[in-house]
Amino acid sequence: MTQRRKTSREWWAMAPGMTAALADRFERGMKQGNTVKDLTSPDRETYVVPASRYEVHCSLHPAWARRIAKFNKANISIKKRDTSDRRALTQKYCLRGLHLMTGDNVMIVNAIGHRRCRACHYAASAGHPMPPEKVEEIKAAVASGATFNQICNGIPAGGGEIDRSLVITTAPKLQRQRRLDPELDAFLTKHFEANSFIGQLLRHNKDASEEMKTTLRLIGKIRHKVKASGAQLPRLHEQRPRSRR
Numbered sequence: 644m645t646q647r648r649k650t651s652r653e654w655w656a657m658a659p660g661m662t663a664a665l666a667d668r669f670e671r672g673m674k675q676g677n678t679v680k681d682l683t684s685p686d687r688e689t690y691v692v693p694a695s696r697y698e699v700h701c702s703l704h705p706a707w708a709r710r711i712a713k714f715n716k717a718n719i720s721i722k723k724r725d726t727s728d729r730r731a732l733t734q735k736y737c738l739r740g741l742h743l744m745t746g747d748n749v750m751i752v753n754a755i756g757h758r759r760c761r762a763c764h765y766a767a768s769a770g771h772p773m774p775p776e777k778v779e780e781i782k783a784a785v786a787s788g789a790t791f792n793q794i795c796n797g798i799p800a801g802g803g804e805i806d807r808s809l810v811i812t813t814a815p816k817l818q819r820q821r822r823l824d825p826e827l828d829a830f831l832t833k834h835f836e837a838n839s840f841i842g843q844l845l846r847h848n849k850d851a852s853e854e855m856k857t858t859l860r861l862i863g864k865i866r867h868k869v870k871a872s873g874a875q876l877p878r879l880h881e882q883r884p885r886s887r888r
Contacts (some may be wrong), residue, residue: 654693660700661692666707669697673714676721724757737763765815773812773820778827781811785834790842791817800842 661669669691672682681687683694692700701708735744737760742748750759773781784794792798794811821828 654696659696660703661696665692666700666704670707670711670714673711673718676718678718678722679711679715739763766819768815772823773816777812778820778824781817782827782830784811785831785838788838788841790838791831791835800838802842 669682672689672691673679677689679694679697681689682691683697684690685693701711736742737744739760742760742762744758744760748761750761750764751757752759781794788800789809790798790800791814793800793809795814795817797805797807797810799806799809821831
């Protein structure tokens with residue numbers, strides 16, 4: 644004959660499940676931040692009832708069981724967040740020890756509350772530095788009139804349908820390379836301004852002939868050079884005074 648455990652003798656004369664008092668005590672324990680495992684493990688100070696009685700009570704009272712399951716899920720998430728090694732290691736610096744984990748540099752990535760370094764995340768998404776051949780390809784395209792949207796998104800200068808064959812790189816990779824290479828950044832800043840202005844001229848003259856578009860490109864380049872030299876650009880027409888009604 645199998646001998647019963649001494650700890651189970653107190654439950655012999657009790658009906659299946661839990662009494663109202665025990666169920667209320669169990670629910671109060673859940674509201675205090677405990678989990679079902681905390682309240683059904685005999686070796687813990689928060690022990691209330693055996694796991695078998697908890698399961699029977701859940702089957703007898705489905706509404707109560709749903710309420711407890713909701714508390715249990717939330718409490719497990721909080722405990723994982725508070726006891727996570729990752730959270731402890733990222734209180735002051737990122738996991739690489741390179742950036743302070745303060746302010747906007749902190750990203751909360753899931754319900755548990757894992758903290759991620761925004762600077763490291765952007766660096767990882769941008770990938771490795773560009774090879775010299777890719778940098779030269781970007782410079783050649785920009786010198787020929789390409790805009791940021793053209794080399795990153797495939798939108799031609801002046802607008803139009805997206806052409807994926809025009810894409811040379813992605814925006815995060817280009818921005819990372821600009822931070823690493825001040826010379827490239829200065830080159831792109833200079834040419835993007837001119838190319839964006841030319842693109843606006845072309846966008847407002849979509850129906851113009853190819854000969855007219857070539858003239859507009861030339862006008863845009865000349866205007867940018869004059870503006871870069873510091874000279875005052877002449878007005879094409881006199882500004883009319885506003886009339887008050």
